[in-house]
Every structure is written in C-alpha cells, then in structure tokens.
Amino acid sequence: MAIITNKRSVMTLYSGAVDILSHRVRIVLAEKGVSYEVINIESRGKTEDLLELNPYGNVPTLVDRELALYEPNIIAEYLDERFPHPPLMPVYPVARAKARLIIYRFDREWGPLIRKLETGKINDSRAAAKELTSYLLQLVPAFNASPYFLGEEFTLVDCCIAPVLWRLPAWGITLPPAETKVVNKYADRLFQRDSFQASLTEAEQELRKSAKAETA
Structure with a gap:
C-alpha cells in the first residue's frame, strides 16, 4: 500500500547493503x-523516518515525491511504468500475467529458503x-533456451533471478558440472550488464569475492 508523505525532491530508496530484495530494486533503477x-x-x-513511510519498517522502501512504496514487486512495476524505456515487462497481457506468476512462484518457493540461508544456522542452511x-x-532448460529467462529481452524476471545467482557461492551452493556450465553462461550474461554492475553495493561485491576466495 502506498502512503502520502512529505514531498521529496529526489527519489529515495531505503535499502539494505546486502538485502536481496533491495538488490532487485536497485537493478531495476539502474536499468x-x-x-x-x-x-x-x-x-x-530502522529510523523514525522509515517507520513513518512504511509501517513494517522494512527494505526496500521507495519514495517518489508524495508516494511511498514498500513491496519490491510493486516498486519494480511502478518504476517500469513510470520510466517506460527500456520496458522490463512483456507487452501483451497474457505474457505479462505469466511473468508475474513466475515472479510470484520465485518469491513463494525461494523466499523462505533464502531467509533460512541468510540466518546462517547450519541445519537450516x-x-x-x-x-x-x-x-x-x-x-536449467529455461536458462539454456534463450539469452534471458523469457526470451530475447531482459525483464523483471531476470531482475529477480540475478541477485540469487550472485549469492550462490556465499551460500555454498554448487551445481553438477554440466548444469553449472549452463547456469554460469546465463548468470554471466546478467552480471555483465552495466545495470547489474551499477546495482552492486561494496558489501555485495565483497560477499562474492570472499566466498570465491574461501573455495579457491
């Protein structure tokens, strides 16, 4: 739910330096x-300022003039509509609905697992x-079928997947060699985008460097 707040002259993102949902929104902003x-x-x-904007006090929270938004998928679609180029959602209603359903499934199925991985508890992790x-x-078949998850164009679905793939080494997740090759090819395509590089915080860069150093 959006709320009315004091007007701000610059769009503001309340973000976590390694928060995976904040990372998703930062990719969209960079795109x-x-x-x-x-x-x-x-x-x-948590600042009083944030709690006034978002009753849950969580990140990401985006403030654009009088508008405050605090659900990552709502933020992402708002930005896609507010800044239509380049488009990050399919044009046709059926394809848009499918994209939304994929993102919903990622959040519903992957979200609880990611939260456990980030707690650091060994058994849960x-x-x-x-x-x-x-x-x-x-x-893997979807990663191998086309340059991006839904086809030839980078979309909000890829914005959801990229932060997950970036964190796999930090979570100690490795795939079988054949599948690793396919996933890495797709992941590298995402990671090499200017928008992805611009989205990374210093903490996120260090997160991956440290994980790779430990496994080297």
Whole structure:
C-alpha cells in the first residue's frame, strides 16, 4: 500500500547493503537510468523516518515525491511504468500475467529458503541449500533456451533471478558440472550488464569475492 508523505525532491530508496530484495530494486533503477538517493538502513538501523513511510519498517522502501512504496514487486512495476524505456515487462497481457506468476512462484518457493540461508544456522542452511539447488536444476532448460529467462529481452524476471545467482557461492551452493556450465553462461550474461554492475553495493561485491576466495 502506498502512503502520502512529505514531498521529496529526489527519489529515495531505503535499502539494505546486502538485502536481496533491495538488490532487485536497485537493478531495476539502474536499468532505467534513474538518479536516486540511497539510505542504507542496515548501517543506521530502522529510523523514525522509515517507520513513518512504511509501517513494517522494512527494505526496500521507495519514495517518489508524495508516494511511498514498500513491496519490491510493486516498486519494480511502478518504476517500469513510470520510466517506460527500456520496458522490463512483456507487452501483451497474457505474457505479462505469466511473468508475474513466475515472479510470484520465485518469491513463494525461494523466499523462505533464502531467509533460512541468510540466518546462517547450519541445519537450516543445509536443507535450504539442497532445496534451492533442486529448484535451480529444474530451471536449467529455461536458462539454456534463450539469452534471458523469457526470451530475447531482459525483464523483471531476470531482475529477480540475478541477485540469487550472485549469492550462490556465499551460500555454498554448487551445481553438477554440466548444469553449472549452463547456469554460469546465463548468470554471466546478467552480471555483465552495466545495470547489474551499477546495482552492486561494496558489501555485495565483497560477499562474492570472499566466498570465491574461501573455495579457491
């Protein structure tokens, strides 16, 4: 739900430096080439300002003039409509509905597993890693079928998947060699986009570097 707040002159994103949902929104903002201010909540704690904007006090929260939004998929679609070029959703209603359903399934099926992986509890993390690996293996044919998940164009679906793939080494998730080759080819295509590189925080860059160093 959006709320009315004091008008701000610059679009503002309340974000977590390694928060995976914040990362999703940062990719969308970078794809659109939007200038915005970032307020890192993890380093400052929940502020009264954020709680006034978002009753849940969580990130990401986007403020655009009088509007405050605090659900990542609503934020992403709002940005896609507010800044129509380049488009990040299919044009036709059926394809748009399918894209929304894919994102919904990712959030519903992957979300709880990711939260367990990020808690760092060994037993929970091992089970979650195994289950997430199973989901990723199911998607290998889709990763191999076209440059991006829905076809030739980069979409909001790819914005959802990219932060997950970026964090796999940090979660200790590895795939069988044949599947790794396919997933890495798709992942590298996402990671090499200017928007993805621009979306990364220093903490997210370090997250992957540290994980690779440990496995080297």
